[in-house]
Amino acid sequence: MKAIFYEEHGSTDVLQYDEFDDPEVGPEEVLVDIKAGGLNHLDVWTRKGMPSPEELPHIPGSDGAGVVSEVGERVTRFGEGDRVVVDPGLYCGQCEFCRKGEQSLCVDYRMMGEHVRGVHSELAAIPEDNLIELPEDVDFVTAASAPLVFQTAWRMLTTRVGIDQSDSVLVLGASGGVGHACVQIAANEGCEVFATASSEEKLELARECGADHLINYEEEDFADAVKELTDGRGVDAVVDHVGEATWDNSLSAAARGGSVVTCGATSGISPETNIPKVFWKQLDILGSTMGTPGEMDEVMAKVFDGTFEPHVRDVLPMSEIVRGHEMLESREGFGSVVVVPDEEYEAGTYE
Numbered sequence: 001m002k003a004i005f006y007e008e009h010g011s012t013d014v015l016q017y018d019e020f021d022d023p024e025v026g027p028e029e030v031l032v033d034i035k036a037g038g039l040n041h042l043d044v045w046t047r048k049g050m051p052s053p054e055e056l057p058h059i060p061g062s063d064g065a066g067v068v069s070e071v072g073e074r075v076t077r078f079g080e081g082d083r084v085v086v087d088p089g090l091y092c093g094q095c096e097f098c099r100k101g102e103q104s105l106c107v108d109y110r111m112m113g114e115h116v117r118g119v120h121s122e123l124a125a126i127p128e129d130n131l132i133e134l135p136e137d138v139d140f141v142t143a144a145s146a147p148l149v150f151q152t153a154w155r156m157l158t159t160r161v162g163i164d165q166s167d168s169v170l171v172l173g174a175s176g177g178v179g180h181a182c183v184q185i186a187a188n189e190g191c192e193v194f195a196t197a198s199s200e201e202k203l204e205l206a207r208e209c210g211a212d213h214l215i216n217y218e219e220e221d222f223a224d225a226v227k228e229l230t231d232g233r234g235v236d237a238v239v240d241h242v243g244e245a246t247w248d249n250s251l252s253a254a255a256r257g258g259s260v261v262t263c264g265a266t267s268g269i270s271p272e273t274n275i276p277k278v279f280w281k282q283l284d285i286l287g288s289t290m291g292t293p294g295e296m297d298e299v300m301a302k303v304f305d306g307t308f309e310p311h312v313r314d315v316l317p318m319s320e321i322v323r324g325h326e327m328l329e330s331r332e333g334f335g336s337v338v339v340v341p342d343e344e345y346e347a348g349t350y351e
Helices: 043-049 140-144 147-161 177-189 198-210 224-227 247-253 275-280 293-304 318-329 342-347
Strands: 002-005 016-017 029-038 061-070 082-086 123-127 131-132 168-171 192-197 213-216 235-239 254-262 285-286 312-317 336-340
Touching: 002 318, 016 318, 029 082, 029 140, 043 318, 061 123, 061 140, 061 285, 082 123, 082 140, 131 293, 140 312, 140 336, 147 177, 147 213, 147 235, 147 254, 147 293, 168 177, 177 198, 177 235, 192 198, 192 224, 198 213, 198 318, 213 224, 213 235, 224 247, 247 254, 247 275, 312 318, 312 342, 318 336, 336 342
Parallel strands: 168 192, 168 235, 192 213, 235 254, 254 285, 312 336
Antiparallel strands: 002 016, 029 061, 029 123, 029 336, 061 082, 082 131
């Protein structure tokens, strides 16, 4: 098969698209003919060695969709020809958290494309439990662009924060993958949604996703803007996946008794924290990682029925993976970048 891979960490120069050994299919695994794979910033960080995968050469890619071409002897849920979407979270199934149905808290939690080889290849061997059925009326590109960001956003807002229609929610980086998913989820719940982005074009797209208030963080301090828009109150929940550069302002923008929820720290992992802001305002600081299989099923059902719409900025052949990484690193455009095997791209069979 052909695959995207790298043999060492570094710049986009290390990325290759070439022949790679076909994966071996275990008894509880499914061999998937990958039709489309979604790119995430995780692919950029892992390429740079943050964190380093378990083995090199490494195939990146957490998100993918395709058609079953072979099944292991113990597989019961899928057969050859079935259309499927990958759930990239791997868990042991035996620890105290897995037994409680909190698989994303598993003591051995890992991610395809991050800790182990991913799905940006023509073929991928996937555990049966990490696949869900893809309806015939949903295209592979839409399916491949959604799982990581939408399940992350869904758990953050519906499970960890527990938003309802009376809440106000501030989403930082609303033009990113997690950001645009959070805007849609909060808007669908009936929340008043505040969104930040770096340009008027990105803010307008955030409005199309359901944002009520738009804040250009390049032109104004977002915490001051939120206070002005809320008569000094602040918002009930702040979604901050930016980290060091925004952390203090996120604490300021949260209302008394509010929440700040985070799933990442793209600008740095060690911000200073004004502790009196936390205890005086009685804030809840919540962490969140990916989602459980049940949460994945819930949110993907809403993607499949059109309630949520993953925005795709471009579809590229896998041989142009360097261009895909460059688009993510430069934060060019709005929405996901999806790559497809070159033969699928030329034939148009990913649609």
